[in-house]
Amino acid sequence: MMQRLGPRAIRLPRPDLDAAHLVAAGRSLPGVVDVVLTDAWIALYYAGPAPEAAPDLRLAAAALQTPLEAPREHALHVRYDGEDLGEVARAVGLPIAEVIARHLAPVYDVAFMGFLPGFPYLHGLDASLRLPRRSTPRLRVPAGAVAIGGPYAGVYPVASPGGWHLLGQLLTPQLFGDDGALLRPGDRVRFVVAP
Amino acid sequence: MKVRVTSVAGLVTVQDLGRPGFMHQGVPPGGALVPAFLRAANGALGNPEGAAALEVLGRVVLEAADEARLATEDGQVVRLRAGETFAVEPRADRRVRYLAVEGGLDVPLMMGSRSTLVVAGIGGLGGRGLRRGDELGARAPSGGEAISRELAFGDEIAVEPGPDGDGLAGEYLLDAASNRVGSRLVGRAIVAKALDGSVPLVRGAIEVPPDGMPIVLGPEHPTTGGYPVVGVIRDEDLDRFFAMPVGSRVRFRLWRSPRGGART
Numbered sequence: 001m002m003q004r005l006g007p008r009a010i011r012l013p014r015p016d017l018d019a020a021h022l023v024a025a026g027r028s029l030p031g032v033v034d035v036v037l038t039d040a041w042i043a044l045y046y047a048g049p050a051p052e053a054a055p056d057l058r059l060a061a062a063a064l065q066t067p068l069e070a071p072r073e074h075a076l077h078v079r080y081d082g083e084d085l086g087e088v089a090r091a092v093g094l095p096i097a098e099v100i101a102r103h104l105a106p107v108y109d110v111a112f113m114g115f116l117p118g119f120p121y122l123h124g125l126d127a128s129l130r131l132p133r134r135s136t137p138r139l140r141v142p143a144g145a146v147a148i149g150g151p152y153a154g155v156y157p158v159a160s161p162g163g164w165h166l167l168g169q170l171l172t173p174q175l176f177g178d179d180g181a182l183l184r185p186g187d188r189v190r191f192v193v194a195p
Numbered sequence: 196m197k198v199r200v201t202s203v204a205g206l207v208t209v210q211d212l213g214r215p216g217f218m219h220q221g222v223p224p225g226g227a228l229v230p231a232f233l234r235a236a237n238g239a240l241g242n243p244e245g246a247a248a249l250e251v252l253g254r255v256v257l258e259a260a261d262e263a264r265l266a267t268e269d270g271q272v273v274r275l276r277a278g279e280t281f282a283v284e285p286r287a288d289r290r291v292r293y294l295a296v297e298g299g300l301d302v303p304l305m306m307g308s309r310s311t312l313v314v315a316g317i318g319g320l321g322g323r324g325l326r327r328g329d330e331l332g333a334r335a336p337s338g339g340e341a342i343s344r345e346l347a348f349g350d351e352i353a354v355e356p357g358p359d360g361d362g363l364a365g366e367y368l369l370d371a372a373s374n375r376v377g378s379r380l381v382g383r384a385i386v387a388k389a390l391d392g393s394v395p396l397v398r399g400a401i402e403v404p405p406d407g408m409p410i411v412l413g414p415e416h417p418t419t420g421g422y423p424v425v426g427v428i429r430d431e432d433l434d435r436f437f438a439m440p441v442g443s444r445v446r447f448r449l450w451r452s453p454r455g456g457a458r459t
Binding site for chain 1: 215216217218219220221222223224305306312314315316317355357358391392393394395396397399400417418419420424427428429430
């Protein structure tokens, strides 16, 4: 069901299409200037008044003229020395080395980006590492912090307050540059132990 | 034209009309807190309406290195000679002020905009607020005609219902703990059903954290959030809302679609 998000935006249940195609399809619609994805929703932001009827995103995806760039795979080098490593290990009942191994194993998908410029919500976290967010968020998490929260893995692109569990730190925390975010919805991410 | 910052208090940043088109990367459009004020300051100099100018949440004093023409959001135009200074002081009747220079400030374009996005440390001058000793240049004047733009003020704000709630009505105090990310309201607590996961956000959205005190999202808002969105301020009242000084009493009025039915 389509819902208004104020005078110039709507949100719709997220259709079952991959993230990169959804973003491209949304941006191809007439009048749309921006698209935001979450796990459950897609929001379309218009230059003018929001439409009365929901646009057909599947149709728009099928009609995309230019083929999309293949999703990129990024290897991010991590130093596993996060402040919460010990606490996470205790909470999930695993040795620290096993927490690190399970965080390293998957190839993650960028399901959507939000919260902060360039912050990726990564799908693929090992189910044994799911923990509720910290009850008291930190006032400052450094740029490049590698973290987990709920069902997601993520990386803080810039310093910010944050409630996720910190496992480590990127060797080169350059997730946000002059052209925008390094990661894009639909990209894949592997974590690699920093040499 | 070049000006040097000789004194600054609070947050003074380079802003224009923002950088739409990157929200899927988690980048909010940003830009001026009160676009109508930015347009008014630029209009007084004949600049393009969205030329980059200073947004002053506090106070700033500039010294001209050579001849310069400046204007504030209230339409005041000043001509400075080399060595002369000009101060933008806070005004009790507005939350923020703008200072435009003829031609617009010359800082690099980043992702289509010169605006400072403080939360990401990008754009403007080094991605940060101005400091004493900073120098700013201007672009070539566009030669446009000066336009006088009337500023609208008012404390009654129309809100349409949001996807997760029935809107906001009644009187709230605009709390001092407000910034370019969010404006905190204090008053009757709102009860809203907690969400299962993240939802997309928009400038002017009213979200309600567990303490029930609403937050109105500003230009540097997160693009996604975990709190219910109970309402969204109508376009025509966005400038009025963000122009109100902190400590103001704000009267929210529920807006209903002319077609009937609040939710379409």
